[in-house]
Amino acid sequence: MEVLMAIVIGILFMCATYLMLSKSILRIIVGTGLLSHGAHLLILTMGGLKQGAVPILSDAAGVYVDPLPQALILTAIVISFGVTAFLLVLAYRAYQELGTDNMERLKGTDNHE
Amino acid sequence: MTSLHWAVFAPFILAIFVPLLYKWFRGIHTGWFILFLPVLLFTYFANFISVTMQGQSVTKSAAWIPSLKIEVDFYVDGLSLLFSLLITGIGALVILYSIFYLSKDKEKLNQFYVYLLLFMGAMLGVVLSDNLIVLYMFWEFTSVSSFLLIGYWNEREKSRYGALKSMIITVLGGLSMLGGFTLLYFMGETFSIRTLVSQSGNLFEHSLFIPALLLILLGAFTKSAQFPFHIWLPDAMEAPTPVSAYLHSATMVKAGIYLVARLSPIFAESGVWLWLVSAVGLLTLFWGSFSAIKQTDLKGILAYSTVSQLGLIMSLLGLGAAALHYENLDDNIFMAATVAAIFHLINHATFKGSLFMAAGIIDHETGTRDIRRLGGLMPFMPITFTITVIGGFSMAGLPPFNGFLSKEMFFTSMVNVLQLDIFNLETWGLLFPVIAWVASIFTFIYSMILVFKTFTGKAQLEKLERKPHEAPIGMLISPVILASLVIIFGIFPNLLSATLIEPAVSSIQPALADHDFHVHIAFWHGWTTELKMTLGVVLIGGILYITLAKWKGIYDLLPSRLSLNGLYDGTLSVIDKGTSLLSEKVMTGSIRRYLIYIFLFFFVVLGISLFQKDAFQLDTNNLAPIGIFELILAAAMVIGSISILFAKSRLTSIIILGAVGYTVSLFFVLFRAPDLALTQLVIETISVALFLLCFYHLPKLSSRKEERMTFKLNNALVSIGVGTVVTLIALSAHSQKLFDSISSFYLENAYKEAGGKNVVNVILVDFRGLDTMFEITVLAIAALGIFAMIRLRLTRRNDQP
Numbered sequence: 001m002e003v004l005m006a007i008v009i010g011i012l013f014m015c016a017t018y019l020m021l022s023k024s025i026l027r028i029i030v031g032t033g034l035l036s037h038g039a040h041l042l043i044l045t046m047g048g049l050k051q052g053a054v055p056i057l058s059d060a061a062g063v064y065v066d067p068l069p070q071a072l073i074l075t076a077i078v079i080s081f082g083v084t085a086f087l088l089v090l091a092y093r094a095y096q097e098l099g100t101d102n103m104e105r106l107k108g109t110d111n112h113e
Numbered sequence: 114m115t116s117l118h119w120a121v122f123a124p125f126i127l128a129i130f131v132p133l134l135y136k137w138f139r140g141i142h143t144g145w146f147i148l149f150l151p152v153l154l155f156t157y158f159a160n161f162i163s164v165t166m167q168g169q170s171v172t173k174s175a176a177w178i179p180s181l182k183i184e185v186d187f188y189v190d191g192l193s194l195l196f197s198l199l200i201t202g203i204g205a206l207v208i209l210y211s212i213f214y215l216s217k218d219k220e221k222l223n224q225f226y227v228y229l230l231l232f233m234g235a236m237l238g239v240v241l242s243d244n245l246i247v248l249y250m251f252w253e254f255t256s257v258s259s260f261l262l263i264g265y266w267n268e269r270e271k272s273r274y275g276a277l278k279s280m281i282i283t284v285l286g287g288l289s290m291l292g293g294f295t296l297l298y299f300m301g302e303t304f305s306i307r308t309l310v311s312q313s314g315n316l317f318e319h320s321l322f323i324p325a326l327l328l329i330l331l332g333a334f335t336k337s338a339q340f341p342f343h344i345w346l347p348d349a350m351e352a353p354t355p356v357s358a359y360l361h362s363a364t365m366v367k368a369g370i371y372l373v374a375r376l377s378p379i380f381a382e383s384g385v386w387l388w389l390v391s392a393v394g395l396l397t398l399f400w401g402s403f404s405a406i407k408q409t410d411l412k413g414i415l416a417y418s419t420v421s422q423l424g425l426i427m428s429l430l431g432l433g434a435a436a437l438h439y440e441n442l443d444d445n446i447f448m449a450a451t452v453a454a455i456f457h458l459i460n461h462a463t464f465k466g467s468l469f470m471a472a473g474i475i476d477h478e479t480g481t482r483d484i485r486r487l488g489g490l491m492p493f494m495p496i497t498f499t500i501t502v503i504g505g506f507s508m509a510g511l512p513p514f515n516g517f518l519s520k521e522m523f524f525t526s527m528v529n530v531l532q533l534d535i536f537n538l539e540t541w542g543l544l545f546p547v548i549a550w551v552a553s554i555f556t557f558i559y560s561m562i563l564v565f566k567t568f569t570g571k572a573q574l575e576k577l578e579r580k581p582h583e584a585p586i587g588m589l590i591s592p593v594i595l596a597s598l599v600i601i602f603g604i605f606p607n608l609l610s611a612t613l614i615e616p617a618v619s620s621i622q623p624a625l626a627d628h629d630f631h632v633h634i635a636f637w638h639g640w641t642t643e644l645k646m647t648l649g650v651v652l653i654g655g656i657l658y659i660t661l662a663k664w665k666g667i668y669d670l671l672p673s674r675l676s677l678n679g680l681y682d683g684t685l686s687v688i689d690k691g692t693s694l695l696s697e698k699v700m701t702g703s704i705r706r707y708l709i710y711i712f713l714f715f716f717v718v719l720g721i722s723l724f725q726k727d728a729f730q731l732d733t734n735n736l737a738p739i740g741i742f743e744l745i746l747a748a749a750m751v752i753g754s755i756s757i758l759f760a761k762s763r764l765t766s767i768i769i770l771g772a773v774g775y776t777v778s779l780f781f782v783l784f785r786a787p788d789l790a791l792t793q794l795v796i797e798t799i800s801v802a803l804f805l806l807c808f809y810h811l812p813k814l815s816s817r818k819e820e821r822m823t824f825k826l827n828n829a830l831v832s833i834g835v836g837t838v839v840t841l842i843a844l845s846a847h848s849q850k851l852f853d854s855i856s857s858f859y860l861e862n863a864y865k866e867a868g869g870k871n872v873v874n875v876i877l878v879d880f881r882g883l884d885t886m887f888e889i890t891v892l893a894i895a896a897l898g899i900f901a902m903i904r905l906r907l908t909r910r911n912d913q914p
Contacts, residue, residue: 001737001738003736006840006843008751009840011750011751012754013839015755015757015836016754016832017836018758020708021709021831026763030766033774040777041780042839046846048737051737051738056870056871057870067860068856068859070786071873071877074877078792082891083891086898088806092810096810
């Protein structure tokens, strides 16, 4: 299973990289979204995908899955959401002010020091 | 802090008060307040003569950074005393001269004297420091203060050019010297020069010996304007004349000479040292005297003549190193080279100082320094003429002036080279006296040009800005004193020999301390080879001077573009253009370009080190089984993420991104992470909504083609590389578990210690609650930021220029 996940994550990273290299700012943000999905799955996979119970203590289960990566991922999800939301509004405002979403055109102007 | 420390730091302290003195006493020339200090210091240092004459030395220590072995140790022996006396003595004369040279009303005197005092203190620090790092610190102080003094008239383009050039070249050398000092520290475990000298025998064996030697010599050569680093000195002539007289003839340019002399006991055992110092010195001597003749500016001639005389001293110091290689010191003929170097050092300071001051007077009283416009000044300026004749004839090496004696001693040493049987000098050594002799002929010619083209012939009064007349008496005092010294040292050279020269020579050749060594400079030393050489110089030089107009054309044969200055300017502009071209090529301003750099770096560094270090492993023992649901979800995710790449509209790509996010949350369900699945589901929904909002606010896409992303092969290659590296690293990281997880602790204690059954939540708010707090902060900042971006609309400042 881990081998399969590693390959899936690699593909996620590949697609994310490809999207981040494009010109449109929206695609770049889509790329960062994919990248964070890849990273979250990577953390989970690295923690080990052994079968076990949900990490909610009960008398029935003896073996649980590792709770620590889950806590880390939960934090990471929230942070990447905050950053993504900020980036999106930034892109929206940049489009409103500058009239383009093409990254190649978003360069410093000549009179800009 | 001892009195010696106060003496070195006194100029710095006085420099603090100069602006106040300048402001409070506008009626009085600020220089008068400064003058007392060098006089005081000169008498203070003169007191040491009785100590050094007995072969003693004085060391005064003060702690600075003891943990790094950096101490402010000052050390007075014959060599440093000689330099201190030169610095303070000529410093006093130069300040006296500058009082009359610089106008009280037109010049920024406060700046001038601050810089000059900084320089004086720094120079004293250089010659008195025993600690190499302290020496380096003062060395760079001299570079900086010299930079400020050369650029004193900073409204002039040429001043700024000259200042920058001297700064670049001397700091280049200074830094390499610091490298050499550091290597010396590695070899000797100390920064103290005296301690290093005492273990010089061991250092010679060390593999870093030659690199240290070369680096330190580079520093000394750049400071002392040796070939090919002499090019800054002629351009430094844009400085006020008192500065040229002080820095660029008597003191700063001798800092390199001082360094070579001071470190001779450490390095002189090496043949590299002997050859480099003496050959570079000779080359400089020749090239400086050859180039001086074509100059038309008085200070230009003096600058090249300084270069050439510094080369002469340097070559003598190099030959003096040969003395180390002979057992019998009592009648050692090579010791004479060191004696000649020290003697000529004193002589050069006297006659070159007076010549510069005379040139300044001519400039001041006629408004030009161009020898093509000068001439016939003798009736107008008899005293200046006398000074120039004395200085010029001494520089040419004519009796009865002191330059004659040191030139004779120079010839002696050069002829003695023929008797050296070390380091291949027996074959190539013949070049030494020949080059020296030819250079002396050139020296004779430019000295004559300096004296006679300026003062004899027909006066061209219509070409001069002012009617020439004799300088005020105050301006003449300093050059007259120096010119008198030229004559006194010429007629009574032994005044110096016991007091200054012998102690200085025994500092350079410490082995002498045990010997009964006496310098005796005889004015008439018999009908010797040297005298015949001098006669030849006068004869041939005289003929060449008279026929100067006929052969001066050879200087035009050398195209000006091939000069060393052209090389310097070319190098600077190539570096300038090259770096700006490089940054234009690399820093394009395109974010895509920068991302490619980052990803390529990631791919190359991680990918290569993965295989270089043989880190890739695949362990299939400990894998979880693959279920049918996992397989389906994995397939959905792969198809989804790849199809984003080919999505034709952005709407499609956003929806597919949402689908991928929901697949992720399904994975979380499968991998037994309910909290994650919940959060992921909610957040993915909000994200997609936000994306759609954003998308909605973009204009109708009719104006822009909703085109597929331009397919770029290199983008694809880079991303495939990144994806592969991530997969490989994930696989090998998973295959090499070094120790067990600490999660058993959380599982055991979640209920016992924290009273919760949901272990993930207990970790988030109890075991690792700090993470959560700052995660909340992140969200708050993001929310505030979004709010601020939407609400705060400052008008763009386009209307401003």
